[in-house]
Amino acid sequence: MSANVSGVKHTRGFDVIKPLSIGVMVAVMLPLVLLPLASIFIFGTSKGLPSFWHALVEPEAIFALKLSFVTSFWATLFNIIFGLFAAYILSRYTFWGRNAIIVIISIPTAIPTAVAGFALLLLWGPYGLLGRFLPLDMQIMFTPYAIILANIFVTFPLAFGVIMPVLETMSRSLEEASATMGASRWQTFWHVTLPSLRGAIVGGALLTFARAVGEFGSTILVSGNLAGRTQTAPLYIFSKFNEGQVEAANAVAIVLALFSFVIFSVLFFARDWLEAD
Amino acid sequence: MDVLLAAVNLAACLPGPTTGNGQGVVITLYGFSIMKEPLEKAIFPAFAAKWRAEHGVNVSFITSFAGSETVTNQILQGAPADVAILAIERDADKLVQGGATKDDWRSRPNGGIVNKTPFIILVRKDDPKQISDFPDLGKPGIQIIHPDPTSSGGAQWSILAIYGSELEKSQAKTGTQDPARAQNLLASIWRNVISTPGSAREARTGFETGYGDALITYELEGLSMKQAGDPIDIVVPKATIYSEHPAVMIDRNMSAEKRSVVEAFVDYLWSDEAQQAFVKYHFRSVTNETFNDANPEFAKIEMPFTVQLFGGWDKAYPDIIQNIFVNQVKSK
Numbered sequence: 016m017s018a019n020v021s022g023v024k025h026t027r028g029f030d031v032i033k034p035l036s037i038g039v040m041v042a043v044m045l046p047l048v049l050l051p052l053a054s055i056f057i058f059g060t061s062k063g064l065p066s067f068w069h070a071l072v073e074p075e076a077i078f079a080l081k082l083s084f085v086t087s088f089w090a091t092l093f094n095i096i097f098g099l100f101a102a103y104i105l106s107r108y109t110f111w112g113r114n115a116i117i118v119i120i121s122i123p124t125a126i127p128t129a130v131a132g133f134a135l136l137l138l139w140g141p142y143g144l145l146g147r148f149l150p151l152d153m154q155i156m157f158t159p160y161a162i163i164l165a166n167i168f169v170t171f172p173l174a175f176g177v178i179m180p181v182l183e184t185m186s187r188s189l190e191e192a193s194a195t196m197g198a199s200r201w202q203t204f205w206h207v208t209l210p211s212l213r214g215a216i217v218g219g220a221l222l223t224f225a226r227a228v229g230e231f232g233s234t235i236l237v238s239g240n241l242a243g244r245t246q247t248a249p250l251y252i253f254s255k256f257n258e259g260q261v262e263a264a265n266a267v268a269i270v271l272a273l274f275s276f277v278i279f280s281v282l283f284f285a286r287d288w289l290e291a292d
Numbered sequence: 293m294d295v296l297l298a299a300v301n302l303a304a305c306l307p308g309p310t311t312g313n314g315q316g317v318v319i320t321l322y323g324f325s326i327m328k329e330p331l332e333k334a335i336f337p338a339f340a341a342k343w344r345a346e347h348g349v350n351v352s353f354i355t356s357f358a359g360s361e362t363v364t365n366q367i368l369q370g371a372p373a374d375v376a377i378l379a380i381e382r383d384a385d386k387l388v389q390g391g392a393t394k395d396d397w398r399s400r401p402n403g404g405i406v407n408k409t410p411f412i413i414l415v416r417k418d419d420p421k422q423i424s425d426f427p428d429l430g431k432p433g434i435q436i437i438h439p440d441p442t443s444s445g446g447a448q449w450s451i452l453a454i455y456g457s458e459l460e461k462s463q464a465k466t467g468t469q470d471p472a473r474a475q476n477l478l479a480s481i482w483r484n485v486i487s488t489p490g491s492a493r494e495a496r497t498g499f500e501t502g503y504g505d506a507l508i509t510y511e512l513e514g515l516s517m518k519q520a521g522d523p524i525d526i527v528v529p530k531a532t533i534y535s536e537h538p539a540v541m542i543d544r545n546m547s548a549e550k551r552s553v554v555e556a557f558v559d560y561l562w563s564d565e566a567q568q569a570f571v572k573y574h575f576r577s578v579t580n581e582t583f584n585d586a587n588p589e590f591a592k593i594e595m596p597f598t599v600q601l602f603g604g605w606d607k608a609y610p611d612i613i614q615n616i617f618v619n620q621v622k623s624k
Contacts, residue, residue, distance in 0.1 A: 141370030146370075258328065261497075
């Protein structure tokens with residue numbers, strides 16, 4: 016009898032556990048993730064597609080989306096280059112303080128984003144530690160640069176976190192072979208190390224970008240939240256919601272939801288190509 | 293910075309601002325949450341047209357709206373405001389004390405107050421919980437949305453409205469004010485608060501979404517909700533406060549050239565044109581009561597009072613908000 020327990024699916028030709036477990040999984044996801052997302056789409060389009068489109072082509076809405084994408088682009092570019100650089104150094108050399116640096120790079124993950132925002136204000140604000148020495152026309156806070164700085168801070172660990180483990184587990188034999196054949200350190204990095212990091216770099220960049228586009232807590236503190244000037248898409252959504260213009264807020268929210276759907280689809284389906292050697 | 297900005301613009305098309313691009317004067321205004329409609333729909337366009345006609349210069353506006361205390365703190369942290377319109381005088385004083393401005397804002401007409409509106413109670417259509425005045429809000433089972441007094445000026449007005457209404461009523465009845473009664477009412481109402489959003493406007497959005505049986509707020513919020521067809525009723529308390537809203541010019545870092553335009557704009561807020569625009573968007577005029585009589589939507593209030601009942605904000609904040617509300621009511 017007991018021997019048959021594991022053979023249930025063979026004797027009946029049908030594995031009950033499979034549909035059951037899938038059902039449970041979807042049932043758990045439904046109220047936690049799927050329905051909240053669905054409600055954005057339902058409310059965003061409840062007054063018809065023309066009114067959705069109208070809300071979306073508002074100059075302030077378009078500006079907010081553009082500003083989010085541009086500031087996130089620069090933050091991503093910086094964090095990818097720095098993340099690659101830091102991961103390379105930390106995986107190749109051991110030195111005093113190495114572990115401390117790894118921990119410090121990871122800290123922004125657990126810091127509330129509002130704290131990141133006012134930390135930047137306390138440093139770079141017009142009355143901040145360093146900001147007070149900047150001339151008036153070179154102030155950083157309450158400009159798009161402040162948004163880039165905030166994005167860099169909150170997404171700092173992401174690209175590094177994706178690249179570092181790949182570098183650490185990478186076989187050294189190819190690099191060693193390259194060096195034996197007379198390649199310079201730079202040639203080895205450019206032709207051997209970097210190509211095998213392709214997947215990690217693209218993955219890290221998409222994660223960083225997606226996270227930066229959705230950033231809210233730090234941006235609202237450092238940007239000044241001026242409509243059409245320093246108001247990013249998440250701030251626009253928040254302001255419109257507060258004004259009671261739920262459709263306008265939802266229209267932009269739908270764009271952000273579709274955007275993250277695209278990003279993570281790319282991550283998922285391009286995995287084979289990205290991880291090929 | 294300009295060179296860097298140009299480089300960033302070229303490299304990744306950092307979007308140009310939607311208003312005030314390069315030419316003319318740009319005025320940056322930070323306002324408390326409910327000021328948005330009259331300014332953006334009526335007063336900005338009218339002032340810009342007037343200034344262009346008189347001086348041939350384009351004026352455009354960029355804005356940010358949030359709870360009054362939030363706006364004040366943003367400006368104190370260095371946010372680039374030229375004008376602030378605030379929910380309470382105390383915030384205007386904070387801007388002066390914090391060094392953001394040297395503006396002698398009280399020297400303008402009506403002591404620097406640009407408009408006013410009484411505090412009323414919003415209830416669901418046909419008043420299913422039978423709320424007819426502030427004391428009904430303290431009954432068990434009533435759920436109230438009330439903005440957070442630490443970030444919202446409207447929330448502080450609401451607390452003064454509740455507390456002051458009992459002082460006025462006891463005064464009318466017995467000839468002396470009864471602070472104990474007033475504090476009891478405030479405490480019983482606060483026990484029924486289920487959510488404290490950051491601004492009066494956020495509280496309204498929460499109420500519109502269906503939370504709570506009642507919302508204490510500016511009369512104009514109720515009138516604009518009725519205009520939008522929301523299923524609500526306005527309950528006018530027998531005794532309630534008029535909230536009065538100051539405008540301040542933020543002259544830290546302001547060029548002389550810009551100053552003349554900003555000053556003209558601030559003065560314009562007391563013009564008949566602007567005051568009538570406020571009335572159109574449900575605020576009450578402070579310069580001319582006949583403007584208000586012309587608007588039949590405005591409720592008649594039996595026993596109206598102002599912050600002067602408490603001796604002005606200099607006394608009302610420490611005595612009522614801090615000492616009675618924060619230290620005694622909220623902490624329980």
